[in-house]
Amino acid sequence: MKIYGDHISGNCLKVKYVCDLLSIPYDWVETSVLKGEARSPEISALNPAKQLPFIVLEDGRVLSQSNAIMRFLSIGSGLIPSDPFEAAQMDQWLFWEQYSFEANIAVIRFHHALLETPLEECDQTKIEKGYSALDLMEKHLSAHRWFAGAKLTLADIALYAYAQFAEEGGFKLLAYPNIRCWLDRVARDLCQD
Amino acid sequence: MKIYGDHISGNCLKVKYVCDLLSIPYDWVETSVLKGEARSPEISALNPAKQLPFIVLEDGRVLSQSNAIMRFLSIGSGLIPSDPFEAAQMDQWLFWEQYSFEANIAVIRFHHALLETPLEECDQTKIEKGYSALDLMEKHLSAHRWFAGAKLTLADIALYAYAQFAEEGGFKLLAYPNIRCWLDRVARDLCQD
Numbered sequence: 001m002k003i004y005g006d007h008i009s010g011n012c013l014k015v016k017y018v019c020d021l022l023s024i025p026y027d028w029v030e031t032s033v034l035k036g037e038a039r040s041p042e043i044s045a046l047n048p049a050k051q052l053p054f055i056v057l058e059d060g061r062v063l064s065q066s067n068a069i070m071r072f073l074s075i076g077s078g079l080i081p082s083d084p085f086e087a088a089q090m091d092q093w094l095f096w097e098q099y100s101f102e103a104n105i106a107v108i109r110f111h112h113a114l115l116e117t118p119l120e121e122c123d124q125t126k127i128e129k130g131y132s133a134l135d136l137m138e139k140h141l142s143a144h145r146w147f148a149g150a151k152l153t154l155a156d157i158a159l160y161a162y163a164q165f166a167e168e169g170g171f172k173l174l175a176y177p178n179i180r181c182w183l184d185r186v187a188r189d190l191c192q193d
Numbered sequence: 194m195k196i197y198g199d200h201i202s203g204n205c206l207k208v209k210y211v212c213d214l215l216s217i218p219y220d221w222v223e224t225s226v227l228k229g230e231a232r233s234p235e236i237s238a239l240n241p242a243k244q245l246p247f248i249v250l251e252d253g254r255v256l257s258q259s260n261a262i263m264r265f266l267s268i269g270s271g272l273i274p275s276d277p278f279e280a281a282q283m284d285q286w287l288f289w290e291q292y293s294f295e296a297n298i299a300v301i302r303f304h305h306a307l308l309e310t311p312l313e314e315c316d317q318t319k320i321e322k323g324y325s326a327l328d329l330m331e332k333h334l335s336a337h338r339w340f341a342g343a344k345l346t347l348a349d350i351a352l353y354a355y356a357q358f359a360e361e362g363g364f365k366l367l368a369y370p371n372i373r374c375w376l377d378r379v380a381r382d383l384c385q386d
Contacts, residue, residue, distance in 0.1 A: 049289060049329060063281055065288040072281035088256055088265035095258040096242060098292045136242060 001026045004043065005053035006033040008114065010106055010161030011066040012053040017157050017190055018070045022077055026055075034114065066161075067094045070154050079157070081149040090148035093155035101137075104130035106162045109169025119170045127170075134166070134176055141178035145185070152189045160186040194219045197236065198246035199226045201307065203299055203354030204259040205246040210350050210383055211263045215270055219248075227307065259354075260287045263347050272350070274342040283341035286348035294330075297323035299355045302362025312363045320363075327359070327369055334371035338378070345382045353379040 003019070003026050005012030019026050031037045031052055039050045047054040047064050054064035063069055071094075074080050081087045104126045111117040119127070137159065140147065147155035163183060167173055173180055196212070196219050198205030212219050224230045224245055232243045240247040240257050247257035256262055264287075267273050274280045297319045304310040312320070330352065333340065340348035356376060360366055366373055 048332060049293070051293075061278060063278075063285055065285040067288050068281055068284035071284055072277065075277055084265065084268055085254060085256075088261055091261035091264055092256055092258040095260050095288070095291055098288055099296065100242070100244075103292065103296065139241060 001058065002029050002056045003027070003053055004029045004031045004038075004047070004056070006031055009033050009052060010165060011102070014066045014157055014161045015053050015055065015069050015073070017161075018073050018079065018154070021079065021190065022073065024073055033110075067098060067154070067158055070157065074154060079152070079154050081153055083149065086149040086153075090153045090155040093147045094158050097155070097158045100129070101133045101159060102162055104133055105166050105169060105171065108171070109162065109165045112170045113165070113168040122170075130166075130169075130171055134171065134173075134179060137163070138176045138178050141182050145182070152186065156182075156186050157190075160190075194251065195222050195249045196220070196246055197222045197224045197231075197240070197249070199224055202226055202245060203358060204295070207259045207350055207354045208246050208248065208262050208266070210354075211266050211272065211347070214272065214383065215266065217266055226303075260291060260347070260351055263350065267347060272345070272347050274346055276342065279342040279346075283346045283348040286340045287351050290348070290351045293322070294326045294352060295355055297326055298359050298362060298364065301364070302355065302358045305363045306358070306361040315363075323359075323362075323364055327364065327366075327372065330356070331369045331371050334375050338375070345379065349375075349379050350383075353383075 001024070003015050005015060005028065007013065007030065016028070018024070031043060033052060037043055038047070038052050044050045046056060046062055049064050051064060053066055053069065054062055055069055056062050063072060071080070081090060108122050108126050108130055111122050112119055146152060147159060160183065163179065194217070196205070196208050198208060198221065200206065200223065209221070211217070224236060226245060230236055231240070231245050237243045239249060239255055242257050244257060246259055246262065247255055248262055249255050256265060264273070274283060301315050301319050301323055304315050305312055339345060340352060353376065356372065
């Protein structure tokens, strides 16, 4: 299997984390976000959505969307809860992550940390929405160790992917002690397995 | 089961469509998007994400995010492909729908059709991204009848939910013959079952 991705992208790192946790072998094809390589004729011929990451299976089939890829690679593993309602809660956080978290936190981090745009010139609505998203995570983590069920699932991996970069995106996590503890907890799980 | 939703919202209609197709009984609790009722103290106590739709099961458990709800209610039905890769392709479109389609098409439709904002005062970047999303759907449908596998799945229902309102959002579908045929195809399937 080939993974087309960029190591600076949380979405791409999600797929790497899952493969490493589940010992799934892969070839990583470094594809630059900053150079827009996903829009090149060669690469967009493989994935017409022109987004990263995507995977190419041995038989040539292509799958895109980080959370869909993680879900596919994790079938039958402990990264997806066996209880259907807990799996649904995991899915709830996966969709929320893309719409309400990544679309704000990752986009601001991209502009501020990678394109070096001063925070005051970034989209202030996205900064506010990013803090609202952090508020909701902090509230959840004040009563739960993980996002779905009683251990690490894809919901944690998806949210960790950009939460780990929130501070370089200018988001201050001092007022989010539960998020900081959870970040450490996920980092330990990603390293140990 | 209760569904908290608004009939003007494609995201909420997705859950209704799935329940009607699968003959799942429900009580619909009409909750106004335009009045911001999801942010009221009573309703946000149930769903702290303050978004619609969400469901409340008989035992009080709550699930939000339209695509996660559809996926949970459809377990074991023909609306999710039994082949794991086709199910993953369905998931790919579900995530793409939220990030690249709904975030543009539904948002513009909300401002133009529901808040009556003239198109020229709407976010032009979202209009451009909306047309790019329609381009990708048209390209897919030029070679496939459905978005994942050989029949209607949740991917079609999710994309139909707002594609049916694209024109009232000011998006012109004349140049998208395959999307128009597919809209008719999905509408027939939603009515027949």
